[in-house]
Amino acid sequence: MKSTALGAENIIFISDAHEKFYYEKLQEVRYQDVYHKALCYCLGINGDTRKNADRIYNFKTGSVKTKCLHEGWQTSGSLKVVRMAFNLYCNSTPSVWDYEDAEEQVNECRQYTVEDIFCCAYAPYFWQAVQIRYPEYVVYNQKLHAMLGGID
Numbered sequence: 001m002k003s004t005a006l007g008a009e010n011i012i013f014i015s016d017a018h019e020k021f022y023y024e025k026l027q028e029v030r031y032q033d034v035y036h037k038a039l040c041y042c043l044g045i046n047g048d049t050r051k052n053a054d055r056i057y058n059f060k061t062g063s064v065k066t067k068c069l070h071e072g073w074q075t076s077g078s079l080k081v082v083r084m085a086f087n088l089y090c091n092s093t094p095s096v097w098d099y100e101d102a103e104e105q106v107n108e109c110r111q112y113t114v115e116d117i118f119c120c121a122y123a124p125y126f127w128q129a130v131q132i133r134y135p136e137y138v139v140y141n142q143k144l145h146a147m148l149g150g151i152d
Contacts, residue, residue: 011041012128018044021053028059035089038133042085045125048078049085056082057089066095080117084126087112088133 013019021044029036043049043056053059056068064086069079086094093112099105110116118126131138 011132012124014045014122014125017047017050018125021050025053025059030059030062034133034135038088038129039085041132042081042088042126042129045122045129046075046078046081048073048075049081052078056085064090064094066098069095069098077120077122079111080120080122080126083112084117084122084129087117088129 011019011022013022022040025040025043026032026037029040039057043053049056052068052071052073055065055071055073057064066086068074069082074082083093083095086092093109095111096105096108099108
């Protein structure tokens with residue numbers, strides 16, 4: 001686990017390859033906002049998602065490519081990474097609309113639950129991605145923690 005200071009942020013990376021990917025892809029996205037930062041961070045967590053990033057996200061148009069969830073290179077871990085990235089970037093579950101049947105839509109929606117996504121070795125990095133996406137709450141939490149005297 002590697003930690004790099006970025007301005008006021010202290011970002012934890014799973015590897016050097018993750019950190020390199022994050023900063024390289026941030027240069028390719030259309031905006032340097034929290035949505036794109038969280039997306040780039042998530043996609044860099046897993047080697048398969050790093051290698052297939054262009055199959056997951058269109059860096060020119062800013063569109064997610066939900067069909068990637070059905071491709072043969074996907075693993076259980078990479079599927080979690082992609083869904084986490086989509087959720088933080090889109091504020092939704094965009095792959096649900098790939099299905100016409102209501103039951104299939106519900107089943108796909110369930111793949112985005114906290115329990116389904118966070119129940120894996122990537123959980124600390126998913127938590128970091130949430131903090132990147134919602135920095136205002138990180139600051140609030142730090143202030144609250146200090147105000148309470150560091151009580152857990």
